[in-house]
Amino acid sequence: MTYDLLIKGGHVLDPGQGLDGIRDIAIADGKITKIAAGIPPEDAHRVVEIHGAGRHVVPGLIDLHTHVAAGAITEGVGMGMCDPDDIGVRSGVTTVVDCGSVGVANLGVFPAHILPRARTRVAVMVNAGSHAHTMPGPADVRSLDDISRDVLQRAAAHNPGLIAGVKLRIVGPVFQTAGEEIITTAKAAATDLGVPLMVHIGDSTARDEASAARRAELTRFLLRSFEPGDILTHLCTPNSGRVLDPAGNPYPEVAEARANGVVLDSALGRGNFGIEVARRQADLGLYPDTISSDLTAGGQTFHSLLECMAKFMSIGYSLADVVKAATGSAAAALGRQDELGAIAVGRDADLSVIDVVEGDFSFTDTIGQAFRGGYGLVPVRTLKAGEEFSPGWGTHPWGWLPASAGDGDGDGDGDGDKA
Known part of the structure; x- marks a missing residue:
């Protein structure tokens, strides 16, 4: 079988399906048709390689x-x-x-x-x-x-x-x-x-x-x-x-x-x-x-x-x-667990590729209390029924990550200029 798209080499994480490891995901007609390691790239019209530490493919x-x-x-x-x-x-x-x-x-x-x-x-x-x-x-x-x-x-x-x-x-x-x-x-x-x-x-x-x-x-x-x-x-x-x-x-x-x-x-x-x-x-x-x-x-x-x-x-x-x-x-x-929220063969190819970035980040709650966390999450690519979308600029003026603790603007240079 020839696939329309092959998402290759990503760390696939779907707790509901027990998936947590390197897998390839083959897509045809907007549906997931195969999930396995080592699907040959020549079997697909287009291949997207997923590289990078902390990069995950999730439902x-x-x-x-x-x-x-x-x-x-x-x-x-x-x-x-x-x-x-x-x-x-x-x-x-x-x-x-x-x-x-x-x-x-x-x-x-x-x-x-x-x-x-x-x-x-x-x-x-x-x-x-x-x-x-x-x-x-x-x-x-x-x-x-x-x-x-x-x-x-x-x-x-x-x-x-x-x-x-x-x-x-x-x-x-x-x-x-x-x-x-x-x-x-x-x-x-x-x-x-x-x-x-x-x-x-x-x-x-x-x-x-x-x-x-x-x-x-x-x-x-x-x-x-x-x-x-x-x-x-x-x-x-x-x-x-x-x-x-x-x-x-x-x-x-x-x-x-x-x-x-x-x-x-x-x-x-x-x-x-x-x-x-x-x-x-x-x-x-x-x-x-x-x-x-x-x-x-x-x-x-x-x-x-x-x-x-x-x-x-x-x-x-x-x-x-x-x-x-x-x-x-x-x-x-939503009562739609049989069609959404999982990486499974036969489902719509709804996938989110995200980066998990380790760091020292600053967050704020409703009452203005600041608190720190060790991770930021960044969108890399979105597939909705097999159609691909790139992320927009991001939540903050400097992009997606929260502000780095001690920086104030998230760009990591310590100048607080939100550049």
Whole structure:
């Protein structure tokens, strides 16, 4: 057999498939047709040699929490959105999930404008709030009436197969009085559609003691309300409503929900990752099932999915751990583990070639606390169904790597000039 493309000599790492070593990957018609050592180069029309210390071939990365409704929101009025390909195939990521960037009123922007242009695979979760992000402000739901099960069903009927989940954010004053009712209604709406409910915990607006205690109550209620496949997002948030009690121990509902098949997603973002929270959780063995970025336009110059993975490596997670969390585990969270997130014969040739760079790097969490890590991750090449893409310039003004500790600009020359 003659292959279209041969990825040769790379260190293939797919924890879900038990792959960890030098392998060649043969591709024909956009599918993986053979995985083996020593496939003859003359058997392929084109050969890509993978060289370099630290260079790995992993399953196409999946970012389970992003915001890619670019063009759906008026710039400067609503939440800034990313172009799906900027944070997707040009960032080493083959699949992104938009998590509630739009509500029912403008859900149609995805099939009409965004999906036809995207080279990255995009899955869409609709916001539970009917007026989500149409106005400035942090809250998507301002009253119980904002969630209409009937309207959500009509939106799904007009967009068959589009809605992969319902997204709710426990943010805003209405949750102080009507939180349980809102959660229950959003859960019922997701059940109506036969899709998971993803819920954002961590309310930075709930700063006083009573509001913080109330958000903790709602997180516990939420965990009890979840069913298998539902997703808690922002596991490591330092904000009110986090999964750790004031003494730093997980609420009992966390273990119960996980045992019941609930997905715990990290979704770092600019506002919901506390390094001390993540370290405490790691010490307790409370690991996120999935690592995602929660990227918005503002976060695009702050981090990437690969940098989120490197942040977890800074607290002791292995490369295999973070790759699994952004591939096989993310595919399972989407209910698409039979088609995505693995390097396997017969699957779409979704591959991410990344460099694992050792160094002394500086990161920053949500509250501005700096911390150091020993690894940076850099995209080298992306294949989505066999189509090749080169990376863009990078997350930071100087490229992909985080700043070198003591340098300040990541270029390694110590001058801090971001050149």
